Amino acid sequence: MIRAIRERLEYKILLLLTAVLLIGFGSYVIVSIQKESEQMVKDHREKLWLYSETIMAGIRNVMLTGKSPYAAELVNDVRQNLNSFGDLTIYDRLGREVFLREGEGVIYNVHETDTLLSQTLSAHATHWTMGNTAGEDILTRYEPLPNRVECWRCHDPKDHIRGVLQLALKPSAMRTGSTEETVQQTAGIMGDFIATAFRNIMVGGGGEFMDTLMLASKNIPAVKQVRVFSRLGDIAFGDYEDEVDAEPILEIIENRTKEKQFKRNGKTLSLLLPLANEERCQICHGEKFPMRGVLAVDFDADSLRMFSSDVAKKLTPVFQTALFEGFRGIMLVGRAGSARYYLDEIRSLPVIQKLSVYDKDGNERFLNPTPRQRIETKLVADSVATMEFVAREGDDDRLVMLTPLRNEQRCYSCHGRNHKVRGVVEISASMGDINEAINANKVRSTAVGIVTIFFVWGVLRIFMNSVVVKPVKAIEGVALRIGEGDFSAHAEENSSDEIGNLARRINEMTKGLRERLHLQKFVSRQTADAVSRADLQGVRLGGERKVATVFFSDIRGFTAFSEDVEPEKVVTMLNTTLSRQSSIVKKYGGDIDKYVGDELVAVFEGGKMVENALRAALEIQEELSNDALSDGKERIAIGIGINTGEMVMGAMGSEERMDYTVIGDNVNLGARLCSAAKGGQILMSDFALKHLGSPKEFKLVALDPIKVKGKAKPIKIYEVQKRKVKA
Numbered sequence: 055m056i057r058a059i060r061e062r063l064e065y066k067i068l069l070l071l072t073a074v075l076l077i078g079f080g081s082y083v084i085v086s087i088q089k090e091s092e093q094m095v096k097d098h099r100e101k102l103w104l105y106s107e108t109i110m111a112g113i114r115n116v117m118l119t120g121k122s123p124y125a126a127e128l129v130n131d132v133r134q135n136l137n138s139f140g141d142l143t144i145y146d147r148l149g150r151e152v153f154l155r156e157g158e159g160v161i162y163n164v165h166e167t168d169t170l171l172s173q174t175l176s177a178h179a180t181h182w183t184m185g186n187t188a189g190e191d192i193l194t195r196y197e198p199l200p201n202r203v204e205c206w207r208c209h210d211p212k213d214h215i216r217g218v219l220q221l222a223l224k225p226s227a228m229r230t231g232s233t234e235e236t237v238q239q240t241a242g243i244m245g246d247f248i249a250t251a252f253r254n255i256m257v258g259g260g261g262e263f264m265d266t267l268m269l270a271s272k273n274i275p276a277v278k279q280v281r282v283f284s285r286l287g288d289i290a291f292g293d294y295e296d297e298v299d300a301e302p303i304l305e306i307i308e309n310r311t312k313e314k315q316f317k318r319n320g321k322t323l324s325l326l327l328p329l330a331n332e333e334r335c336q337i338c339h340g341e342k343f344p345m346r347g348v349l350a351v352d353f354d355a356d357s358l359r360m361f362s363s364d365v366a367k368k369l370t371p372v373f374q375t376a377l378f379e380g381f382r383g384i385m386l387v388g389r390a391g392s393a394r395y396y397l398d399e400i401r402s403l404p405v406i407q408k409l410s411v412y413d414k415d416g417n418e419r420f421l422n423p424t425p426r427q428r429i430e431t432k433l434v435a436d437s438v439a440t441m442e443f444v445a446r447e448g449d450d451d452r453l454v455m456l457t458p459l460r461n462e463q464r465c466y467s468c469h470g471r472n473h474k475v476r477g478v479v480e481i482s483a484s485m486g487d488i489n490e491a492i493n494a495n496k497v498r499s500t501a502v503g504i505v506t507i508f509f510v511w512g513v514l515r516i517f518m519n520s521v522v523v524k525p526v527k528a529i530e531g532v533a534l535r536i537g538e539g540d541f542s543a544h545a546e547e548n549s550s551d552e553i554g555n556l557a558r559r560i561n562e563m564t565k566g567l568r569e570r571l572h573l574q575k576f577v578s579r580q581t582a583d584a585v586s587r588a589d590l591q592g593v594r595l596g597g598e599r600k601v602a603t604v605f606f607s608d609i610r611g612f613t614a615f616s617e618d619v620e621p622e623k624v625v626t627m628l629n630t631t632l633s634r635q636s637s638i639v640k641k642y643g644g645d646i647d648k649y650v651g652d653e654l655v656a657v658f659e660g661g662k663m664v665e666n667a668l669r670a671a672l673e674i675q676e677e678l679s680n681d682a683l684s685d686g687k688e689r690i691a692i693g694i695g696i697n698t699g700e701m702v703m704g705a706m707g708s709e710e711r712m713d714y715t716v717i718g719d720n721v722n723l724g725a726r727l728c729s730a731a732k733g734g735q736i737l738m739s740d741f742a743l744k745h746l747g748s749p750k751e752f753k754l755v756a757l758d759p760i761k762v763k764g765k766a767k768p769i770k771i772y773e774v775q776k777r778k779v780k781a
Contacts, residue, residue, distance in 0.1 A: 067522070071514055072507060079506065083499045091492045098453060098488055099442065102140065106440075106457045106481040109142060113459065113479070129153040140452075140483030147475050149431040150395070158423050159394065165416025170196050174218050175416055184366070192407055193366035194222040197374055199411075204386055213414055219381070221374045222407035225365040236362045237323065237355060240369065242314050243405050244376045245325045245351050248280060250399045251380030252349060254392040256335070264291040267383035274376045276357035278322065282329075283348045290347060302326060307345045323355040338472040377409070394420045428480065434458050435475040444485065451485040529560055536564055597704015597717075603663040603696060603742060604721050605644060605656040606728030607635055607674065610691040612652040628652055631678065631690065638673050642666040647715055653728070657703075657716055664738075664746045667696050671736045672752075672776050679734055691733020696774075697724035698742040719764065726762040727771065740770035753777040 109132055116125045133142050133155060144153045165172040170181045174196040182195040198215040209216045228239060248271055255264060264282070268291050271280040281292030285307050287300035306315060306328050315326035327349040331339050339346045361368045377400060384393045397420050401409050411420045434441050434456045441456045459477040528546060535543035543564060545557035609631060616624045635654050636646050643666050644656040658667045671694045678690050699720030707713050720741065727737040737757075743749070753775040759768030 067518060068511060068514055072511060075507060075510060076503075079503060083503055087492070087495055087499055090495060091488075094488050094491060095453075095485075098483065098485075099455075102453060102455050102481050102483050103440075105136065105140065106455050106479060109481065110457060110459060110479050113144070114462075114465075117465070126153045130156045136481075140481055143426060143428075143480040143482075145428065145431045145478040145480065147435050147473055147477055149428060149435075149478075151426045152477065154423070159419065159421045161418040161421065163416055164412060164418045168416075170194075171218060171220070171412060171416060174198055175215070175412075175414065178214050182370075187407070190225050191366055192222050192225065193370050194220065194408065195370050195374055196220050197371075197378070199378070199382075208385075215414060217414055217419075218412040219374060219378055220408065220410040220412065221370060221377060222409075223365055223370050223373065223405055224407045227405040228362070228365050228369075233359060233362070237358045238316050240358050240362045240372075241316070241323055241325045241351070241353050243373065243403065244274065244277070244353075245314065245327045245349065246403060247373070247376040247380050247400060248274075248351060249327050249329070249349050250396055251383055252282065253329075253335075254396040254399075255384055256338075266386055267380070268292045270379045270383050271351075271376075274379055275372045276354045276361065277376075278352040278354060280352075281350045283350060285343055285345050285347050292350075303348045303350070306348055310344050318355070321355050323353045323358065325351045325353065327351070373405075381411070394422050398422050428454075428456065428478075430454075430456055431478045431480075434478050435473075438474050445482070451489065452482045453485055454480060454482045456480050525557070529557055532560055532564070597702040597706070599700055600659070600703045600716075601698070601700050601745075602703065602716065603658040603667045603698040603745070604647075604701070604716065604724035605639065605654075605658060605667045605670065606695045606724050607654045607656075607671070608693050608728050608731075609652040610693055610733035634678065635674050635692075638677070639670050641673075642670040644670055648713075662747060664696070664698055664742050665748055665751070667742075668736070668738070668746075668752055668774055671696060671774065675734055675736065676776070693728055693731030693733055694736045695724050695727025695729070695731050695738075696736065696742050697721075697727055697739040698745045699723070722764055723762065723769070726764075726769075730760055730762070730771075736774040738772045738774050740772070743772060751777065 109129075112128055112132070113125055116128050129142060129144060130153075136142055143151060146152050165175055170183055174181045175198075178198050180195065180197050182193055184191055184193050186192070197219045199217040199219055201209050201211070201213045201216040205216055228236060248267070251267055252264065255267060268280050268282070271277055279293055282290045283300070283303045284290045287304045287307075302315065302317060303326070305311075306326060311328050312330065313328075315328075317324040317326065328345065329347045329349055331341075331344055331346045335346055361372050380396060380400075381393060384396055397409060397411065400406060410418050412418050430441055430443070435458060438458050438460065440458070443454055445452050445454050457479045458475045459479055461471070461473055461476040463471075465476055525546075525548065532543045532545045545560045545564075548557075609628075612628075619627075631652075632649055632654055639646060639654070639656045642658075643660065643663075644658045647655040647657050649655070656667075656670075658664070660666075674692060674694070678692055697720055699718075701716045701718035701720050703714075703716045705714050706717065723739060723741075727739060731737045738754070743754070746752075755773040755775060757771050757773055759770050761768050
């Protein structure tokens with residue numbers, strides 16, 4: 055195909071027209087598809103934005119009721135309705151997902167395989183079992199979570215319990231050292247439970263409800279009092295009535311102590327737990343201060359000692375109570391999402407063998423699946439501006455819209471007032487349908503384009519074949535015949551367009567070539583070569599010196615013959631004789647310079663110019679000596695003279711009329727030798743003999759020097775004869 059395009063005009067023009075069509079039509083198609091695609095994406099984006107605004111309005115109003123479970127139900131309902139269009143994810147201001155999807159973080163129907171759990175749910179009573187793991191006795195305790203009045207805003211009042219708390223400790227994780235060390239370790243673990251609950255409530259924006267946790271912590275066995283001190287040593291949460299020695303608190307903050315501190319005052323063991331200003335806390339506390347305060351817990355040392363004496367049976371219920379109060383405090387302030395993080399932090403403590411929370415139906419809840427993360431949520435929270443982007447999820451491209459949930463004044467009661475954004479709503483929708491529609495549009499447009507191109511190609515080819523290709527091929531045939539020497543070829547002039555003009559020009563050129571061919575018969579080969587070498591200025595007058603051999607032949611008795619014979623017969627005889635001589639001269643490489651009456655003048659050049667001239671002369675004498683001059687009365691006799699030497703070859707005459715010939719003394723000498731030669735005789739000068747390469751081929755007979763016109767001294771001459779070959 056590439057070769058056809060390179061060699062055939064038809065395909066070149068078709069390729070050009072196709073390229074133009076592709077550029078024009080293709081550009082239009084591309085622009086159209088681009089605009090349609092942009093409009094489809096725009097409509098998709100507007101639809102996504104409308105869903106986002108509607109969902110945020112619903113979440114804001116539900117959250118204002120103070121019942122976060124309703125918000126979770128709302129979110130799950132929306133997810134079901136969006137199932138065919140998109141997906142919904144809610145993040146808190148730290149970028150953590152707060153409303154899991156239905157079924158996430160839940161193991162269903164655990165009670166069907168766990169007998170003790172089933173008994174606890176049915177009997178509403180505590181159950182426990184002692185097992186052995188890795189050589190140590192481990193007590194697993196199931197404690198019902200009572201459905202108290204304060205829980206009714208989220209749980210059905212008809213239910214006696216709202217779930218079950220399961221806990222198993224690792225006895226090997228407790229120190230086996232002194233009793234005092236064991237007591238401090240027990241106090242430290244219980245302090246971690248309380249501090250973990252405190253952190254999650256604070257991160258959830260429930261600082262104003264922290265006194266609920268402080269008060270509930272007194273229900274934990276051995277705990278006398280829980281207080282939180284600010285970085286200035288003031289009591290931030292807890293009992294304000296008792297006087298406090300702030301010096302140890304300030305010392306911890308000033309020294310940026312991270313380790314727990316224990317203070318003994320009689321039967322009271324005080325735990326001072328430093329509260330570092332973690333990154334998640336800096337939203338409220340800023341980045342300037344490394345410490346945000348100290349959590350202080352006062353324990354009854356004797357009670358701790360008693361509990362620590364039996365880790366499995368005595369300490370497990372105590373820890374379970376501490377866990378329950380922390381969990382309860384988080385749930386009471388409507389922080390179910392924070393409860394998941396609270397339980398996960400507790401599970402990470404070395405002393406915990408197993409920690410599970412079950413609902414009233416026997417399903418394990420508050421299990422954190424692999425969290426969804428969007429690093430862009432922080433940018434949205436910082437800029438308080440909606441962000442849109444396309445994210446690749448698996449094999450699907452999704453259009454994601456992140457919209458900030460502003461922390462309005464009416465939200466301060468739950469979220470505080472130290473941040474502008476309390477969460478981020480993510481609405482994402484698959485781009486699959488749009489991409490399929492765009493691709494289908496591309497396929498349709500491409501198919502239409504291909505059909506159009508082939509249709510146009512076919513029409514153009516039919517049109518061009520009749521209007522362009524056939525006339526051009528006809529002209530090509532004429533040109534081919536001309537190239538083969540047939541100047542009778544003629545192109546048909548069927549139109550007045552460019553192809554018709556081309557045919558007329560071809561015919562004019564043919565006529566000119568025909569005339570030139572005929573004209574060339576009247577000039578020598580040197581003349582034709584000079585013309586072919588000439589530039590735009592034409593052949594210039596003048597010549598150049600060359601060493602060449604001149605050949606003169608003359609018919610003896612021609613003048614007398616022409617007087618007695620009719621002119622037509624004279625011309626016929628002369629043309630025949632000169633034509634035969636010319637053929638022989640050309641045969642041996644000679645060039646006919648001119649005809650002067652019955653005389654032929656030729657020029658030979660090259661290394662064997664003399665030999666070739668002699669061969670031509672001998673063949674002429676041999677071939678024409680037997681021909682009758684006229685009517686058989688007298689034989690043709692030709693005298694030939696050959697001379698070699700330096701002469702001038704070039705254009706002679708005037709600018710209007712010139713002749714390309716040779717002149718000079720050596721040319722004249724050749725003419726004199728021809729005049730001196732008798733009929734049937736070949737005379738050669740001594741100058742030519744000096745350039746003869748193979749004299750043995752010829753028989754040279756030295757003659758007496760002759761006196762010629764223009765030469766002061768006689769000229770040595772030789773008669774050339776054909777050397778006979780011995781048998």
